[in-house]
Amino acid sequence: MEIRSKLWHKFFFWAIPPLLLVLVYFSIGFYYENNDDVSRDYALRNPEHPILDFIVWIPIISDVLRRFYMLDPAFPFYSVFIYGMLLTSIYIIASFFFNRNTSEYNQMSWFFFLLIFIGAISENVMYLTYTRVAIILCGSIILKLIFSENLSRSQVIILGLLLLTASFIRLSCLNLCVLILAPAILIKYSQEGKSLLFRLSIIIAIFFISISFQIRETSQELDQITAIQKIHDFKYIDHDKIKDERGMLLLEAVYKWFYADTKIINADVLDDMLKDYSVGNIKADFKGDTFYFIGLVLRNYFFLLFVGLVLLIFFYKTLPKKKFLLLVCYYIYFWVMISFISLVLKSEERIIGPSILLFTIALLALVDVLSLFQWTTRQKVFQISLLLFLGLTVYKIKGRVDFNIAKRVKNETTLNVINDFSKGKVIMITSLGSHISFLDPFMYYPIYMGDTMVRLSGGLSFFT
């Protein structure tokens, strides 16, 4: 009976994550969150003039994907790769809910996992964005390496190689994950000591490999990255202070779609401008940005905030005072750090959302899950509140899906008109980026990315 139960448990463990992805695809849909991924995807597909060189993306991945696209340009290899990586991270997250439990709590574990999936992971499944996937995968692998008790050396090395691949999706995401998880790693290290040394050395080695790639990337494109950062600074200039035509045109160009022009993407030109209209490190509109950040978190991540609150109360009730205070420091550290990142670097939902998810998973990894389950089953108020927040999350998701579908229908109509119109002509488009977001990553759209492609603000201009 016990063996049969274990077999069922294994079957559910391997079957449910992909089943959840399929369910999300058919119930709420998958969407390109913005034009970055769809542009990369179709630039790699281009039969005659593929583009393999993208900023913050290691060319090895482009080379591999390109080889697959040569077999069949219409098959969605990019989406399969990204969702494959996401599925791996979901398996790893799921493993935190099951490995440490007795079979008695299996049903409860599945229930909690489904709650976290619907309330927090589903958003990252719905939107295909390489940044989200890189953060969740890098973070979940680090947590697995640190917190999983029964890993053989070969499993550690496989996870290490996977972490390296995940970091190649977007190098800076590994830095962010290390920042988010550093206190959790330290807490675990203080408990386990030397037994973690081998795993830690693997993570540190990969971190330095990733840093070396970042240094090389930065040295090649330093001027460009500096200029792009300065372009962001322009948005914090007090518009009324700009009186001359040149300044007004540059500012308008930054806001519009003229990123790519050498007059604008030239760090010296921007430097001259910024000398006249200086922008502080913490941007000029600090108050507005702070309110925006708080609103964004409360509006979109109330479910994870509530889970974090429940965990804090659980820590208070069950842990010794010293350990509880240590975890309070972790809470403070995380929220100060993510606020700072959001305010200074203008991070978006695709960075803030996965970061809060990762922090919550780290807290769950620090907990004795069995006693958490036993404790929460006695707290009726928390259970009801959790279901209430889950209901609100479902309502929020429904609103997003309605918006996404409306945008997709509009964009597909525009693309069809453009495709129909472009026959026998060469087309130059200023804002195609805004017309290719929200498309279905598993459908083939006949978007031809020509050999000439110039990146513009909010989109790409290219010939068909």
Added chain:
Amino acid sequence: MIKNIVGSESVLNLFQKASANDKIVLIATEDETDFIKRFFHFFYKAEFQFRPIENEKFQNEQLKAFVVSQ
């Protein structure tokens, strides 16, 4: 600089090429073409004209198709 991102031509080159070839058509909003005119006039002393064609095609996005000339 541009080729470091993607592609290999400057925006000015694109528009110069478009103005020399009737088959190259720009799809943009009126607001954008107005800005392009002012931008190239100020920074490059280049005068571009945009003649709309097939107005009705892209009305759902306020886009229009233009032939570019200098």
